Amino acid sequence: MRNWTKKQRRTLYRIIVVLLCFVTLLILDHTGVLEPLPAAVVFLLYFIPYLIIGYDVILRAFRNLAHGQVFDEHFLMMIATLAAFGLGLMGGGSYSEALAVMLFYQIGELFQSIAVGRSRESITQLMSIAPDYANLLQDGKIEEVDPDEVHAGDIIVIRPGEKIPLDGSVLEGESYLDTAALTGESVPRRVRVGEEVISGCVNGDGTLQVRVSKEYEDSTVAKILDLVENASDKKSRMENFITRFARIYTPVVTVGAILLAILPPMLFGWSFAESIRRACNFLIVSCPCALVISVPLGFFGGIGAASRIGVLVKGSNFLEAASRLSTVVMDKTGTLTKGEFRVQKVLPAFTNTLDLHTDEYPHETPEEMLLRFAAYGEGYSTHPIAQSIREAYGKSVDLSKLSGAREIAGGGIEILLDQKKLLVGNEKLMQDNSINYRECDEPGTIVYVAYNGAFIGSIVISDTVKEGAAAAIAQMKTAGVTNTVMLTGDRSASAGYVADSLGIDSVYAELLPQDKVRQVEQLLRAEEREERGKKLAFVGDGINDAPVLMRSDVGIAMGALGSDAAIEAADIVLMDDDIRKIPAIIRIAKKTMRIVRANVCFAIGVKLLILILSVFGLVGMWAAVFGDVGVAILCILNSMRMLREGPRQMKSL
Numbered sequence: 291m292r293n294w295t296k297k298q299r300r301t302l303y304r305i306i307v308v309l310l311c312f313v314t315l316l317i318l319d320h321t322g323v324l325e326p327l328p329a330a331v332v333f334l335l336y337f338i339p340y341l342i343i344g345y346d347v348i349l350r351a352f353r354n355l356a357h358g359q360v361f362d363e364h365f366l367m368m369i370a371t372l373a374a375f376g377l378g379l380m381g382g383g384s385y386s387e388a389l390a391v392m393l394f395y396q397i398g399e400l401f402q403s404i405a406v407g408r409s410r411e412s413i414t415q416l417m418s419i420a421p422d423y424a425n426l427l428q429d430g431k432i433e434e435v436d437p438d439e440v441h442a443g444d445i446i447v448i449r450p451g452e453k454i455p456l457d458g459s460v461l462e463g464e465s466y467l468d469t470a471a472l473t474g475e476s477v478p479r480r481v482r483v484g485e486e487v488i489s490g491c492v493n494g495d496g497t498l499q500v501r502v503s504k505e506y507e508d509s510t511v512a513k514i515l516d517l518v519e520n521a522s523d524k525k526s527r528m529e530n531f532i533t534r535f536a537r538i539y540t541p542v543v544t545v546g547a548i549l550l551a552i553l554p555p556m557l558f559g560w561s562f563a564e565s566i567r568r569a570c571n572f573l574i575v576s577c578p579c580a581l582v583i584s585v586p587l588g589f590f591g592g593i594g595a596a597s598r599i600g601v602l603v604k605g606s607n608f609l610e611a612a613s614r615l616s617t618v619v620m621d622k623t624g625t626l627t628k629g630e631f632r633v634q635k636v637l638p639a640f641t642n643t644l645d646l647h648t649d650e651y652p653h654e655t656p657e658e659m660l661l662r663f664a665a666y667g668e669g670y671s672t673h674p675i676a677q678s679i680r681e682a683y684g685k686s687v688d689l690s691k692l693s694g695a696r697e698i699a700g701g702g703i704e705i706l707l708d709q710k711k712l713l714v715g716n717e718k719l720m721q722d723n724s725i726n727y728r729e730c731d732e733p734g735t736i737v738y739v740a741y742n743g744a745f746i747g748s749i750v751i752s753d754t755v756k757e758g759a760a761a762a763i764a765q766m767k768t769a770g771v772t773n774t775v776m777l778t779g780d781r782s783a784s785a786g787y788v789a790d791s792l793g794i795d796s797v798y799a800e801l802l803p804q805d806k807v808r809q810v811e812q813l814l815r816a817e818e819r820e821e822r823g824k825k826l827a828f829v830g831d832g833i834n835d836a837p838v839l840m841r842s843d844v845g846i847a848m849g850a851l852g853s854d855a856a857i858e859a860a861d862i863v864l865m866d867d868d869i870r871k872i873p874a875i876i877r878i879a880k881k882t883m884r885i886v887r888a889n890v891c892f893a894i895g896v897k898l899l900i901l902i903l904s905v906f907g908l909v910g911m912w913a914a915v916f917g918d919v920g921v922a923i924l925c926i927l928n929s930m931r932m933l934r935e936g937p938r939q940m941k942s943l
Contacts, residue, residue, distance in 0.1 A: 294404070301400045308343040308393055315339075316386060329379070336385035337375065344371065344392040362540065363577045367395055370573040374911065377563055377570070387911040391574055398919035402583050405926045420511060421455030421489065427499065437506040448498045454491045457509045458500040460484060465496030469866075490514065513858075514602065528886055529606060532585045535578075543576035543901070550905060564907065571904040575917035580893040584925035585886050591932025592882030599939050601875050602863040611844045612862065612879035616824035617817055618771050618872065619810060621838075622778035622785065623674075624831040625848055625869065626792060627753035631674045631735070633682035635750035636660055639728050660747040664739050667703050667714030670695050675735060678751055698722075700779075700802045702737075713740040716781065720745070733787040735780055752784070758870050760792045765873035770880065775813065777806050806838050814843070829872060835859075846872060874939040881935060889925040896921050 294302075315335060318324050324332050341348075344367075351364040374388035424437045425447040432447055437455040440446060445461065448454055454467070466478035469491050478494055481487055487500055489511035506512055551569035554560040589606035596603045603609050623629050638656035654662070665683035668676035669692055680687065694706040701722065702715015713719055720727040720738050727745040730736045734752035738745070763774055775796045778785045785799035798809050810828055817826055828835070828842035831849055836859035839845030847860035849867030864871050900917035903909040 298400060298403055301396060301403075304343055305393070305396055305400065308339045308389075311339040312386070312389055312393060315389075319386065333375070333379060333385065336378075336389050340371070340375070340389050340392055343389075343396050344368075347392065347395070363579045363582075366540070366544065366573050366577050367392065370570045373566055373570050373573075377566055380563055391911060391915055394915050394919045398579070398922045401923050402579075402587075402926055405587060405930050421453045424455040425449070425452075437509075440502055440506065442502055442504055444502045446500050446502060448487075448493045448500060450493055450495045450497065452493050454487050454489050454493060454500070455511075456489050456500075456502045456506055457487070457504045458502040459486050460498055461501050462499035463497050465498055466494035468492040468494065527607070527610060528883075528890070529586055529589065532581050532890070535581070540576070540578055543572065547572040547576070567911075568904055568907055571909065571911055571914040572901060574911065574914035575897055575900045575904060577918045579918070580897075580922035580925045581890060583922065584889040584893070584929050587926060588882055588886040588889060588929040588932060591885075591929055591935070592878055595878050595882075595932050595935040595939065596862075596875055599871055599874055600865045600868075601871055602865065603875070604861050604863075608844055608861040609879045609882055611825045612827070612876055613883040614823060614825045615771055615827050615844065615876055617773040617775065617813060617826040618766055619775040619777060619813060619826065619828045619838075619842065620794075621806070621828075621830040621835055622776055622780060622788060623753060624867070625829050626759050626776065626788065626794075627755050629674055629831075630754050631678035631751050632754070633661075633678055633749055634734055634752050635732060636682075636747070637730060637732075637750070638747040639745055656747075660739060660749065663707070663712060663741055663746060664714055664737060664749055666692060666707050667705055667712045667739065669705075671697075671703060675737065675751055679737065679749065707741070710742040712742075713738075731783060734784050736784075753788075755788060755791060756867070756869060758868070762869040762873060763793050765870065766876065769873045769876040771873075771876070777801055777809060779803075806835070807841055810838050810841055814841075827872075829869075846875075874942065878932075878935055878939060882932060885928055885931060889928055892928075893921050893925055 315324075324335070327335075347364050348368050351362075351368040354362055354364060371388045371392050374391065375385060378385040378388065421437050423434050424440050426433045426435045426440055427445045427447050440456055446456065446458070450465070460481055460483050462483065464480075464482050466480050467487065468478050469488075479491075481498070486503075487498070489506075489509040547569040550572055551562075551566045554565045554568075555562050586606075589609060592609050593603045593606065596609070603612075620626055636657040638660040661679065661683045662685075664679045665685075665687055668679050669687040669689055671677075691708055692705055693709075694704075696704045698704055698715065698719055701719035702713065704719075704723075705712050705714075711723075713723055713725065714737060716736070716738065717727070717729070720740060723740065723743075725738075725740045725743070725745050727738050727740065728748070730738075730748040730750065732750045734750045737749045737751060739747055739749065766774060773796065774794045775798070776785065776789050776792075776794045777798050778788075779801050780799055782797075782799040785797050788794075789797040798805075801809065810826070814826055817824055825843040827844040827846055828838050829846045829848060830839055831847065835847075839847060839859040839861075844862060845860040846862045846864065848864045848869065862875060897917055900909060900913055904914060
C-alpha cells in the first residue's frame with residue numbers, strides 16, 4: 291500500500307467497511323433476524339452500504355449522461371443495480387445481489403487501478419530521468435534554476451549524484467555517468483574534458499562543469515519524455531478494434547436488455563419480475579470493461595517491459611508490428627560492426643621510375659610511403675576510414691601541399707598533391723580515371739591509391755564485428771525472423787565475409803545511400819507478394835539512415851543515445867548499440883500479442899456464454915458478477931504477466 295494513491299486507499303477503506311456490512315447482513319438474513327423488520331428498514335440497511343460503495347459510480351454515470359455519453363460501464367452498473375433494488379422492493383429479488391454487484395465491481399475497479407499503476411511504474415522509472423533543477427554558473431556563483439531557464443552556451447555545474455539536466459560538453463572535471471535509466475546498461479560511462487554528456491544520466495563521484503549545447507526542449511531527455519508520454523496515442527489495430535467494438539457492442543446489449551425486460555412478458559407470459567431479473571443479469575455481464583482495460587494494459591505492459599531494457603517503443607502499433615516481423619534489414623557499419631576501422635594490410639605496388647619524392651623521406655619503407663600518400667589524400671576527410679589511415683600513418687599531414695580537393699560520390703577522393711593528381715578510393719575511382727590497378731581480394735574494405743596517373747598500391751581496412759552480433763542474428767531467427775538482410779556500401783567480398791561470419795541470409799553490397807531506400811522498397815514489395823501481413827524492419831544508426839528508417843514498416847535505431855535523428859525517424863529506439871535487444875523486443879512484442887489475444891478470446895467467449903444463459907434464465911446475478919468482475923480480474927492478471935518480462939529479458943542479454 292506504500293505506493294498507493296489517496297483515491298486507491300479511500301476505495302479500499304470503503305470496500306472493507308461495506309464488505310463487513312455485507313457479511314453481517316447476509317448472516318442476519320440467513321438467521322432470520324431481518325424477517326420481523328419493516329420492508330423499508332431492510333431496504334435502507336442494504337441501500338446505505340450500496341450508496342457508500344457506489345456513489346462515485348452513480349455520480350460518474352450522471353455526469354457522463356450530461357455529456358452525452360450514455361453507454362458506458364458506469365451507466366450499465368447503475369441501471370442494473372438500481373433495477374435489482376427495485377425488484378427487491380416488489381418482492382421479486384434480493385437486495386444482497388444488488389449490493390454484491392456494486393461491491394465486487396468496485397473491487398474489480400480497485401484491482402484494475404493497482405494493475406495500471408504497477409504497469410505504469412515500469413515506464414515512470416524512465417520518466418524519473420526528468421531533471422528537477424540545473425546549477426547555473428554565473429559570475430563565479432552557482433544558482434539553482436529551472437532547466438527551462440538555461441540557454442545554449444551557458445555553463446552548468448553537476449555535482450556527484452545529480453542528474454545531468456541538459457546536453458552539453460565537459461569543460462572541467464572527470465567522472466563516471468550512470469546511463470542505466472536510459473539504456474538499461476549498469477556499467478557506468480567515463481567522461482573527460484571535451485566529451486559530450488547527455489541529459490538524463492546521473493553523475494558519479496566527480497564534479498563536472500558543462501557548457502550547454504541545446505535548449506531544454508531540444509535536449510535528449512525532453513525528446514525521450516515526449517515519446518514516452520505520447521506512446522499511448524499511437525494505438526494498435528487491436529486497440530482500435532476494441533474501441534470500435536465497445537462503441538457498438540454496449541448500445542446493442544443495452545437495447546437487448548430493454549427488449550428482454552419488456553417483450554417476454556408480452557409474448558410468452560413471463561412475470562415482469564423474472565424478465566427484469568434476466569435483463570439485469572444481461573446488463574451486468576455485458577459490461578465491456580474486461581476488454582477495454584485489459585487490452586491497453588497488455589500493450590502498456592509490453593511498452594514498459596521494453597523500457598526496462600533501454601528500448602523506447604513509440605506506440606503500441608509499432609509493438610504489434612514488431613510481433614509480425616519476418617524480415618530484418620540491417621546496415622553493416624555501426625549496426626553489425628563497431629564502426630572502428632583499422633588498417634590491416636599495406637600492399638605497395640609502385641615502380642622505380644615513379645617520382646615519389648624519396649629525397650624528402652629518405653628512410654621510408656615502401657609501406658610507409660604508400661601510407662603517406664593515402665594519408666595526404668584523406669587529409670581533409672572526416673570519414674572513419676580516412677581517420678583510420680591517418681592514425682596508421684601516425685604523422686601530421688602538411689595541408690599546404692594539398693589543393694583542389696574533390697569528393698567523388700561512391701568513388702573516393704581526388705586531390706592535388708604538389709600539383710599532381712592523387713586518387714584515393716575504390717575500384718570505380720581507378721576505372722573512371724583509367725588507372726591500371728591491381729585488384730586486391732583480401733577481406734575488408736580496400737582503398738586503392740594512384741598518384742600522377744600511376745597505381746601505387748592498396749590498403750586493406752577492416753571494421754570489427756560487434757560482440758554478440760552472431761548470437762543476436764541466431765536469436766532473431768529463433769524469435770521468428772525468416773530473412774536477415776545486410777545492406778552496405780562496402781564491396782561484395784568484404785560484405786560477404788562479414789555476412790558469412792554472422793549467419794546473415796542475404797547481402798546487398800556496393801550501395802550508395804540512395805540505393806538503400808530503393809533496396810528496402812524492393813524487399814517490401816517482395817514481402818507483400820509472398821507473405822501478406824508480415825512486416826519488415828530496418829535497423830540503422832539513425833544518423834545517415836533516417837530515410838530508410840522512415841520507409842520501413844518498423845524503423846529501429848541503434849546507439850541512439852543523444853542522436854536526434856534517430857529519435858525523430860525511428861519507430862523503436864535502442865538507447866545503446868546492443869544488437870541483442872532486437873530479438874528481445876521481438877519476444878516482448880510476441881508475448882504482448884499472445885496475452886492480448888487471449889484476453890479478447892476469453893472475455894468475449896465467457897460473456898457470450900453467460901449472456902445466452904441469462905436470456906434463458908439458467909444463471910443468476912452471481913454468474914453475471916463473475917462474467918463482469920471475475921473476467922476483468924482474470925484478464926488483468928493475465929496482462930500483468932508482462933511486468934516480469936522486462937527483468938527476464940535483461941537476464942537473457
